[in-house]
Amino acid sequence: MANYYSIQDPILHEIEIKKSRFLTYLIPIQSEAEFQEHLASIRKEHYKATHHCQAYILEEDSSVQRMSDDGEPSGTAGMPMLEVLRQNELTYIMAVVVRYFGGIKLGAGGLIRAYSTAVSEALGEAQMIQNVSQMLVHVTVEYNQVDRFNYQLEQGSLPVTLMDTVYTDKVQYQLAIGLDVLEDVHKQLTELFNAQFVWDELGEQTVNVPREV
Template sequence: MSQNYRSIAEKFIDEIEIKKSRFITYLMPIESEEQAQLYIAQIKKEHYKANHHCSAYILNEDASIQRMSDDGEPSGTAGVPMLEVLKKQELTNILAVVVRYFGGTKLGAGGLVRAYSGAVSEALVKAELIQNITQSIIELTLNYAQVDTFQYHLSKQEIEATVLDTQYTDKVSYQLAIDLLKVESVNHYLISIFNGQFDWQEIGEQRVNIPINR
């Protein structure tokens, strides 16, 4: 069975300034080394006037591929601290690129380590992270009169499910992702609030991206 893993939901860009140097951080989900290198090349082309384009990425569910580049910064002051931030957050299938426009003031080795690790850390705080996990896929069909009640209990996290898709016809059909161990309890909870008046179909199991609440 595939392992669960944490990653980023989508491309995210952030920027900080330290002693007049600009540090622009790109975070991207990736699926291969070729894709990572393509993104790095695109960023270098976009920021061709920048002094450095430092990078770090991790691939595979077991984080077996880890690469980094200082791109001209003193050895160990950029790529390594960036990679360590990704590892500390237990992320994989993710690329981090930090573009630096030199502001005229040297930061020193320690300052560079703090700048590059801080740039990635700050971006990760703002970005949406996900957990890729195997879930049970359920199709739940309700009458329109039941929708507000369902949405209320869902918003209160009393129904432990993630809505993947919603279809509106003469009724409302939700495609839900539910933890494999919680399918029965969710079904029983719905029975209690709707007196069993709903359609419930188990579609199968699927790997899905679930937002991480922080």
């Protein structure tokens, strides 16, 4: 079960509507201080822009939510942006839409659609992640066992996330395994290798893995 959903890396996406340019920045953040730092940087880079509208959500339960229309008519920018983030159940994320006014007014409805679309399209390019509580496990096997293990990974028959692989005199896989399937995975590997492998639990951690669709 996911602790929360967010995005992996920053995204910059641009659209043009009736000669106005809308540049959307989506950035994963952990605090309001981070939000302020990124916002200041964006304002500095786009100091000639008409508006720098904002929305962000923080905490695992999404309890911190803020938005700003930054000079656009009330409710036409920040709230639509925030609503897109909410609908995608995202947190620890900020969105800033920089608008360069093109001379044609869009009206309230047009602005709401523009800012919603700007954030939605940017999210379409983002790598969605889910933060989950998993056990980190080192599984060490002999080289003659590698093909069997890699085949299981490629087939997706093992509900694990491969974090790292180290090659020495043996091969060590670092796996992130959901707590609810930990025992099942250990049983599968025991049967696969006839108990001829090393299983070393490193401890429980929260990790980011691709979001399940």
